[in-house]
Amino acid sequence: xxxxxxxxxxxxxxxxxxxxxxxxxxxxxxxxxxxxxxxxxxxxxxxxxxxxxxxxxxxxxxxxxxxxxxxxxxxxxxxxxxxxxxxxxxxxxxxxxxxxxxxxxxxxxxxxxxxxxxxxxxxxxxxxxxxxxxxxxxxxxxxxxxxxxxxxxxxxxxxxxxxxxxxxxxxxxxxxxxxxxxxxxxxxxxxxxxxxxxxxxxxxxxxxxxxxxxxxxxxxxxxxxxxxxxxxxxxxxxxxxxxxxxxxxxxxxxxxxxxxxxxxxxxxxxxxxxxxxxxxxxxx
Amino acid sequence: xxxxxxxxxxxxxxxxxxxxxxxxxxxxxxxxxxxxxxxxxxxxxxxxxxxxxxxxxxxxxxxxxxxxxxxxxxxxxxxxxxxxxxxxxxxxxxxxxxxxxxxxxxxxxxxxxxxxxxxxxxxxxxxxxxxxxxxxxxxxxxxxxxxxxxxxxxxxxxxxxxxxxxxxxxxxxxxxxxxxxxxxxxxxxxxxxxxxxxxxxxxxxxxxxxxxxxxxxxxxxxxxxxxxxxxxxxxxxxxxxxxxxxxxxxxxxxxxxxxxxxxxxxxxxxxxxxxxxxxxxxxx
Numbered sequence: 001x002x003x004x005x006x007x008x009x010x011x012x013x014x015x016x017x018x019x020x021x022x023x024x025x026x027x028x029x030x031x032x033x034x035x036x037x038x039x040x041x042x043x044x045x046x047x048x049x050x051x052x053x054x055x056x057x058x059x060x061x062x063x064x065x066x067x068x069x070x071x072x073x074x075x076x077x078x079x080x081x082x083x084x085x086x087x088x089x090x091x092x093x094x095x096x097x098x099x100x101x102x103x104x105x106x107x108x109x110x111x112x113x114x115x116x117x118x119x120x121x122x123x124x125x126x127x128x129x130x131x132x133x134x135x136x137x138x139x140x141x142x143x144x145x146x147x148x149x150x151x152x153x154x155x156x157x158x159x160x161x162x163x164x165x166x167x168x169x170x171x172x173x174x175x176x177x178x179x180x181x182x183x184x185x186x187x188x189x190x191x192x193x194x195x196x197x198x199x200x201x202x203x204x205x206x207x208x209x210x211x212x213x214x215x216x217x218x219x220x221x222x223x224x225x226x227x228x229x230x231x232x233x234x235x236x237x238x239x240x241x242x243x244x245x246x247x248x249x250x251x252x253x254x255x256x257x258x259x260x261x262x263x264x265x266x267x268x269x270x271x272x273x274x275x276x277x278x279x280x281x282x283x284x
Numbered sequence: 285x286x287x288x289x290x291x292x293x294x295x296x297x298x299x300x301x302x303x304x305x306x307x308x309x310x311x312x313x314x315x316x317x318x319x320x321x322x323x324x325x326x327x328x329x330x331x332x333x334x335x336x337x338x339x340x341x342x343x344x345x346x347x348x349x350x351x352x353x354x355x356x357x358x359x360x361x362x363x364x365x366x367x368x369x370x371x372x373x374x375x376x377x378x379x380x381x382x383x384x385x386x387x388x389x390x391x392x393x394x395x396x397x398x399x400x401x402x403x404x405x406x407x408x409x410x411x412x413x414x415x416x417x418x419x420x421x422x423x424x425x426x427x428x429x430x431x432x433x434x435x436x437x438x439x440x441x442x443x444x445x446x447x448x449x450x451x452x453x454x455x456x457x458x459x460x461x462x463x464x465x466x467x468x469x470x471x472x473x474x475x476x477x478x479x480x481x482x483x484x485x486x487x488x489x490x491x492x493x494x495x496x497x498x499x500x501x502x503x504x505x506x507x508x509x510x511x512x513x514x515x516x517x518x519x520x521x522x523x524x525x526x527x528x529x530x531x532x533x534x535x536x537x538x539x540x541x542x543x544x545x546x547x548x549x550x551x552x553x554x555x556x557x558x559x560x561x562x563x564x565x566x567x568x
Contacts (some may be wrong), residue, residue: 005310016292030287037325
C-alpha cells in the first residue's frame with residue numbers, strides 16, 4: 001500500500017490557500033484549518049491524495065459558502081491559454097513530429113495546477129516542456145495505440161490545461177470523449193471550462209459524475225464507469241489521475257508533469273520531470 | 285493579535301521531517317501526524333510559532349522515544365561551521381568595519397535552521413549575507429548601544445550558528461552571557477552545542493530553563509527572567525526570538541534572516557532578507 005504522508009501538510013496549506021481565495025476572514029480561515037485537521041485525522045490509512053482533496057476542498061466550500069473558490073482563477077487560466085493557442089498550433093504545424101509536439105504541449109499545460117502550488121509560470125514551463133527529455137517515455141507505445149484505435153477516452157485535469165488538451169485532441173484526429181468533473185474541485189475542469197477552451201467542436205464532453213480530483217470510481221456515474229471499462233485507449237492527464245488510477249487495470253497512458261516531491265518519488269523521477277507512462281499491463 | 289495560520293501546515297511538515305530523522309516507521313510517522321493535528325487543534329488562537337513548535341516536537345520526541353532527533357544534524361552543523369571559523373575570523377580582521385562584518389556573519393549563521401526548512405546551503409548564504417543590504421537596518425543604533433553598555437545578554441538560536449555567534453561575541457569585546465535552551469528542541473543550541481562551538485572561553489553560557497524555541501517566559505527559569513529584566517542590552521538571534529519577544533519591552537535588537545514567508549510578511553520584507561531590528565521602545 002502506498003502512503004502519502006507528505007500530502008497531509010500540503011492539504012492543510014491547500015485548505016488555507018483556497019479559503020483565502022474566497023476572501024474568508026482570518027477567524028474563518030483558522031476554523032477551516034481546524035476542521036481540515038479533524039477531517040484528515042479520520043481519513044483512512046492509504047487514502048489517495050484525490051480522496052483527501054475531495055474532503056478538504058468540500059470543507060472549504062461549505063465553510064465559506066462558496067461553490068467554486070477557483071472560479072476566477074479558472075477563467076483567467078483559460079483566457080491566458082487561449083491567447084497562447086495560435087502559437088501552440090503553429091508549433092505543432094511546424095514540428096518534425098507533430099504528434100510528439102502535441103503531446104509535449106498537452107503535458108506543458110499540466111503546470112496549470114492550483115493544488116500542488118499556488119501559482120505557476122506558464123510560458124517558461126512551456127519552453128521547458130518542449131525541450132526537456134521525458135523522464136518516463138512510453139511515447140512510441142502511445143503512438144502505436146493511437147494508430148490502432150478508433151476512439152479515445154481523454155480524462156481532463158485542469159481548466160486552462162483544457163486548451164493545451166485541445167491542441168493534442170485536434171492532432172489526434174480520432175473520436176475523443178473528453179471527461180471533466182461534475183462539479184468544481186480545486187481548479188479541475190468542469191463542462192463550463194471545457195466549453196470555454198473551445199473543446200465542444202472537437203470532442204464529446206462528458207462529466208464523470210464526481211466532484212473529486214482524479215478518478216474515484218466509487219463516486220463516478222455508472223455511465224462513466226461503463227465508458228471507462230469499454231475504452232480502447234485512455235489518456236489520463238495529471239497527477240490526480242495517476243494517484244487514483246495507477247493500480248487500475250486498463251489501456252491507460254498517463255501524461256503528466258511531476259509537480260511535487262511526492263509524485264516524483266513515487267515515479268522515481270525528479271520534480272519538474274515530464275512523463276508519458278503506459279499503465280502496467282493487467283487483465284481488466 | 286497576530287495570527288500564524290501558515291505555520292499549521294509548516295508544523296505538520298516539521299513533525300513528519302523530525303519523525304523521519306529518528307528512523308520512525310511509516311506507521312509511526314502517520315501516528316505522529318495524527319497526534320500533531322490533534323494537538324494543533326487545541327492550541328489557543330494567537331499561539332506563537334515557538335509555542336506550537338514546543339508542542340509539536342515534544343510529540344515527536346515522545347512518540348519516537350528519541351530525546352534529540354536533531355543530535356547528529358547539530359553536530360554536523362557545528363563541525364561545518366568550525367571549518368569555516370578561520371575564514372570568518374579573517375573576514376572580520378580585514379573588514380573596513382569589523383563590527384558590521386561580524387554582525388553580518390552572525391546573521392548569515394542564522395540560515396542553519398532545520399525548522400523553517402529541511403536543509404540549507406551555508407556557503408552561498410554566507411556570500412549573500414555579506415553582500416546584501418539590510419532590509420531593516422538599525423545597525424547604527426546597535427553600535428551605539430554596544431559602545432554604551434558593559435555587558436550583553438545574547439539569546440542564541442541554532443547549533444552551528446553558535447560558531448558564527450562566537451565570531452560576533454569575540455568582536456564585541458564585552459562581557460557576554462550566552463543563553464541556550466535547557467533541552468533539545470529542533471536544532472536549537474543547548475549547552476553542549478555552545479561548548480562544542482568554542483563559546484566557553486568567550487562567554488558565560490547559561491540556559492533559559494526552557495525546552496521551547498525562542499523565549500517563552502512562562503517556561504523560563506526565574507534566574508533567566510531576572511537576567512533578562514536587568515539586561516543593559518539584549519541581542520536576540522533568529523525568527524523564534526522575534527516571534528516570541530517582538531511585543532516584549534526591553535533593550536532588544538533582533539538579528540535574523542527571514543527564512544519563510546510568514547516572518548517576511550510580518551516584518552514587511554522579502555524572504556531571504558537580513559535584519560537588524562531594534563525592538564519598539566516601551567517601558568519595561
